[in-house]
Amino acid sequence: MKAPPFEWHRPATLAEAVASLAAVAPQDGRVLAGGQSLLPAMALRVARPPHLVDINGIAELGELRVEDNALRIGALVRHAAFHRPVAHGPLGALMAGVVRHIAHWPIRTRGSFGGSLCHADPASEWPLVAVVLGATMQAVSLRGDRLIDGPAFLRGPLETALAPDEILRAVTLPLLPADAHWGFEEVARRAGDFAQAMALVVLRMDAIGRVAEARIGIGGVEAVPRRLAAVEALVNGRLPSATLVEEAGRAAAAACDPMEDAPYRRALVRAVVSRALASAAMPQALAA
């Protein structure tokens, strides 16, 4: 089907975009980024915004750079930009490992990092990365800029902390230390489909090989991605082993509260958390 009629605004600068969105937000005007979620929703007529503020002409939003020990990702940086590592060390490798699970190649060439966060699909990969790695979102409106952290930004399925007149400008991810180990696992019914369950694990080890700091998050299961404090506490201070991997999976299954298909989703959580922890704890998996 075709999208319902709308007026299209194409600002050339961020200042123009902010003004344009402020003018149309009261009538449900929306930002158009990569269009890989919004345009299908309009074609299916589940979204009917009468105005679109197209941000694709704003160069600043496509910038990606490392500054102050963090990766600053302009909201419009496309998923495909992460096919190859964008930063030295574990963070660039982690992003390149995760991006392959997002949709398909010709969707990744247009869909954007910021669009994925603003769309806030519980089964999207980037929101999980944002929560586990401690991302900060920078939003802008006529009232100025404000910073929002990952858990506060993601309010629920398809719901964020952004006001209708706010534009997500950039997302900052702290670089991971060189000795950080990570593992990402996802179950989807077909390649490129949204996840039914996924887990991201980031570990730092102490001098004798015990886990000094674990970050363990799940996505695709609850309304928003979340770190599992109970599972992190279980893993911290322990030596990685098959037993620990098994225990962590079981603890994650118990700690989660699935939106649907609870027994099945818990079984998936157990599997993805165990596998992600196992791959993070084995340094040779880092190359992947």
Place this chain on the structure above:
Amino acid sequence: MSEDRSLARRVNCVVNGTAQAAEVSVRRTLADYLRQDLGLTGTHLGCEHGVCGACTVLVDGRAVRSCLMLAVQAEGCAVTTVEGIAPDVVTLHPLQTAFAKHHALQCGFCTPGMLTTLLEFLEEVPAPTAEEIRIVISGNLCRCTGYEPIVAATLEAAAVMRGGA
């Protein structure tokens, strides 16, 4: 901002090497512009919401879903459709030659999207494995071939394009 508010806009772009200028409704997709305004019906529409891959074209060399891009967003861009892949009217592109040889198409509905997706991929990954090819066409549905001939054709075309065979 007043001319920004209109429901139709002028678009200038280059399609398969030819400059095109037209007034289009802003809600017209790039796919409908190519098919209906320019008569380039080689770009196929299966689902119109991003899932089937049949409508994939190259925009400034990048494979994109033409059903998920507005025609007005192609302003200033170079678009290549299946009609523009071959070097001239009598010669096929090596990827097309390999598709024909390996029976990588039957009804041909998925073929334009397969070719455009694979063309960008082979630029970035000139020596892919069969597994990498399977992954990159995972977003292109083919109801005829069972995919194996497409993978075989792509492996052979990659070798030819590298100058190896």
